[in-house]
Amino acid sequence: MTDTPKRTPLYDLHVELGGKMVDFAGWEMPVQYPMGIMGEHKHCREKAALFDVSHMGQVILKGDNIGEKLEAICPQAYATLKEGKARYGFFTNEDGGIMDDLIVSNAGDHFFVVVNASMRHQDIPHMAANLDGVEVTEIFDRALVAVQGPKAEDVVGELCPAARDLTFMETTVADINGVSCRISRLGYTGEDGYEISIPEADAEAVARAFLAHDDCEPAGLGARDSLRLEAGLCLYGNDIDQSTSPIEASLAWAIQKRRKEEGGFPGAERIQRELAEGAAKKLVGIKPEGRAPARQHVEIQCAEGNTIGEITSGSFGPTVGGPVAMGYVAKGHGEVGEKVNLIIRGKAQPAEIVSLPFVQQNYKR
Amino acid sequence: MTTYYSEEHEWITVEGDIATIGITQHAADQLGEIVFVEQREAGDEFEKGDEIGVIESVKAASEIYAPVDGEVVEANGALEDTPGALNENPEGDAWIYKVKLADASQLEDLMDLDGYKALIG
Numbered sequence: 006m007t008d009t010p011k012r013t014p015l016y017d018l019h020v021e022l023g024g025k026m027v028d029f030a031g032w033e034m035p036v037q038y039p040m041g042i043m044g045e046h047k048h049c050r051e052k053a054a055l056f057d058v059s060h061m062g063q064v065i066l067k068g069d070n071i072g073e074k075l076e077a078i079c080p081q082a083y084a085t086l087k088e089g090k091a092r093y094g095f096f097t098n099e100d101g102g103i104m105d106d107l108i109v110s111n112a113g114d115h116f117f118v119v120v121n122a123s124m125r126h127q128d129i130p131h132m133a134a135n136l137d138g139v140e141v142t143e144i145f146d147r148a149l150v151a152v153q154g155p156k157a158e159d160v161v162g163e164l165c166p167a168a169r170d171l172t173f174m175e176t177t178v179a180d181i182n183g184v185s186c187r188i189s190r191l192g193y194t195g196e197d198g199y200e201i202s203i204p205e206a207d208a209e210a211v212a213r214a215f216l217a218h219d220d221c222e223p224a225g226l227g228a229r230d231s232l233r234l235e236a237g238l239c240l241y242g243n244d245i246d247q248s249t250s251p252i253e254a255s256l257a258w259a260i261q262k263r264r265k266e267e268g269g270f271p272g273a274e275r276i277q278r279e280l281a282e283g284a285a286k287k288l289v290g291i292k293p294e295g296r297a298p299a300r301q302h303v304e305i306q307c308a309e310g311n312t313i314g315e316i317t318s319g320s321f322g323p324t325v326g327g328p329v330a331m332g333y334v335a336k337g338h339g340e341v342g343e344k345v346n347l348i349i350r351g352k353a354q355p356a357e358i359v360s361l362p363f364v365q366q367n368y369k370r
Numbered sequence: 371m372t373t374y375y376s377e378e379h380e381w382i383t384v385e386g387d388i389a390t391i392g393i394t395q396h397a398a399d400q401l402g403e404i405v406f407v408e409q410r411e412a413g414d415e416f417e418k419g420d421e422i423g424v425i426e427s428v429k430a431a432s433e434i435y436a437p438v439d440g441e442v443v444e445a446n447g448a449l450e451d452t453p454g455a456l457n458e459n460p461e462g463d464a465w466i467y468k469v470k471l472a473d474a475s476q477l478e479d480l481m482d483l484d485g486y487k488a489l490i491g
Contacts, residue, residue, distance in 0.1 A: 036429070037402070041402065041403050041428075042402060042403060042428040042429065043403045043428055227402075227428060227429060231428065296405065296406045296450075296453070297406050297408065297426065298405065298406060298426050298431070300430075300431060320428065321405040321406070321426070321428050323428070328405075328406075350408070350424065
């Protein structure tokens, strides 16, 4: 992490567009452009925004029965993941904690995996060590670009008609500007949209072609964070980590029925027990009543004044028009509508437990 | 009217023994879009260097440090409902406090506009 931050194939474009560059997980990334975080966030919700997510780890898995083998390190039903489909998941450790979250796609003759930038150094060896007979190759010569928002289909479809035919969590390979790209209809903003893996030499031209559309503007990591928070999506390192189980993190939906019943993944004992008996804490949505944002590590107290947990992600939600947060509360708490207090700079600020997401997800099913 | 500047990117103007304190446009630009301002109340006394408020932007929370000793005479209540005014006009309507100076000689430790411009480059 102390090394000079790396640059993505879109670095020069970010600078040209006025991106404010910051070091993020060892990468020099735009946190915002001149439009600003709020404007970029709203533009994504209303039209379309382009994000550079090339810092994330792209991995190709080749070999036989990859899906079955992934089931030994992930609680997801990857053995039955059909060709052309993508599925959200995570690696669990022996204690049932989350090592990282990821997206796995069945690309037919191989599997395509995207992992977090901050965890790629862990995930690649983890897969190489545990996927017997599978060739694990981290790709360094492709950019990853997300186009997200209700107009994303127009922006991407204009250059790539095949993209229009995809529905949520489907993936394909198609030409954009004469360049073969992997196009997946998914993202991390709560909006419809795509993530597109592009050969690095062509990435800037493709990104410029998307940005040439009237409805598409560049957006940085700041907007990406507020968008995913409003969408109730976890950020690894904030909301989930090695110690939190998927059940605590309210991610039981991401473990398919067969896996819940059969187990057979690291930490299955704890995860199955928590499914049956409930977890010691759980991740919930929290809406502060005032205007003060409740940031990470803010203490949550119940109405009686006892500490029941802490905020793990909190910010101002531009679409909500006020502060939004997620955090863990102890078992026995967390019913929607429960009144709590957030201790912000020593003062108790009233807040309410709310259902997630804060804004309706807008996927193309 | 002379305007003084602090290293914490605040400006101060003085009329009689009442000073008006705000943040500079440069500070507002650095903070990004401001969504909340926490202020002290009238009557609160403070010393130079004390935390006298917090500005929250979409990105992060930043403390306001007192550039001089004094007492809050008035907090700009308009910022409660329209914190974004701090981005628009931080060196005008969106002042943060009017304060009664405890020791006007402390102003001499602050910078003038040229000094501040040199600081922010």
